[in-house]
Amino acid sequence: MYLCDAHLHSEFSYDADSKLSDICGSATAAGLSEVCVTDHFDANLIGPGDPPESHFDADAAEKAIKAAAAEYAGRLTVTYGIELGEPHELPDCSRAMLAAHDFDFIIGSLHNAPGDPDYYVVPFDRMDDEEYKKTMDRYFEQNMAMLEFGGFHTLGHLGYPWRLSEGKGHPADPERHRAAIEEIFRFLIKNGVALEVNTSGLRREINTVHPLPVMLEWYRAMGGRLITIGSDAHSAGDVGAGVRETHRLLRKLGFTEFTVFRAGKPEQKKLAQ
Numbered sequence: 001m002y003l004c005d006a007h008l009h010s011e012f013s014y015d016a017d018s019k020l021s022d023i024c025g026s027a028t029a030a031g032l033s034e035v036c037v038t039d040h041f042d043a044n045l046i047g048p049g050d051p052p053e054s055h056f057d058a059d060a061a062e063k064a065i066k067a068a069a070a071e072y073a074g075r076l077t078v079t080y081g082i083e084l085g086e087p088h089e090l091p092d093c094s095r096a097m098l099a100a101h102d103f104d105f106i107i108g109s110l111h112n113a114p115g116d117p118d119y120y121v122v123p124f125d126r127m128d129d130e131e132y133k134k135t136m137d138r139y140f141e142q143n144m145a146m147l148e149f150g151g152f153h154t155l156g157h158l159g160y161p162w163r164l165s166e167g168k169g170h171p172a173d174p175e176r177h178r179a180a181i182e183e184i185f186r187f188l189i190k191n192g193v194a195l196e197v198n199t200s201g202l203r204r205e206i207n208t209v210h211p212l213p214v215m216l217e218w219y220r221a222m223g224g225r226l227i228t229i230g231s232d233a234h235s236a237g238d239v240g241a242g243v244r245e246t247h248r249l250l251r252k253l254g255f256t257e258f259t260v261f262r263a264g265k266p267e268q269k270k271l272a273q
């Protein structure tokens with residue numbers, strides 16, 4: 001059985017503080033074969049005049065990850081990734097970050113629409129249905145804009161706002177956005193970009209992975225086969241959380257393989273039975 005957690009945050013993320021040693025210890029204890037450390041780089045969060053390193057020190061992260069990879073060689077594969085947030089909002093800064101470092105794996109993620117705060121703090125509970133629909137329409141449009149910018153290997157946590165709007169009067173409604181979601185899937189499949197299954201929703205009120213299982217059914221029916229799996233852990237204790245359940249879910253939906261990335265190249269692995 002090969003289990004990989006390909007989305008997690010260490011002390012090099014602005015919103016996490018786990019040491020690589022704790023992450024790797026937790027991963028081996030959880031029976032994982034591989035982790036990819038994907039710290040945040042959101043160019044739109046860098047203060048005016050501040051250098052990109054003030055937000056994410058990619059050199060220091062790489063050094064620590066390579067040291068952990070050497071220490072755990074033969075027990076745990078440790079690869080060097082990044083979660084690139086909203087790259088299309090500050091394209092030059094994002095391109096410079098990607099050009100300057102040899103990431104094994106790059107996640108493209110959308111956490112906010114341009115000019116808006118993170119969906120984490122969007123007041124869903126004060127929105128009427130029309131405003132909510134507009135917010136979600138814009139979310140999917142911005143995912144397309146980010147995909148067109150490109151430069152990443154997997155699309156992170158598609159449906160992220162639903163992780164946060166649950167319990168605030170607006171249940172997740174993928175059917176309502178099916179055309180936009182299928183347009184995104186068509187783009188992914190055509191361009192060889194993978195789709196991430198993010199398990200952090202299993203640790204929240206919504207209690208599901210993102211994208212929602214029905215969306216994964218649509219993706220599969222359209223021919224999609226490149227799936228990365230990540231816990232989005234922001235603490236060492238959550239490393240690997242939900243990965244086994246996700247293997248079972250994907251099997252149930254008819255998938256047989258998932259994808260890991262090494263030096264930017266996809267490699268298919270069998271899903272656990």
Ligand SMILES: [Zn+2]
Nearest residue numbers: 083109156157
């Ligand atoms: Zn994210």
Ligand SMILES: [Zn+2]
Nearest residue numbers: 007009083232
């Ligand atoms: Zn993340």
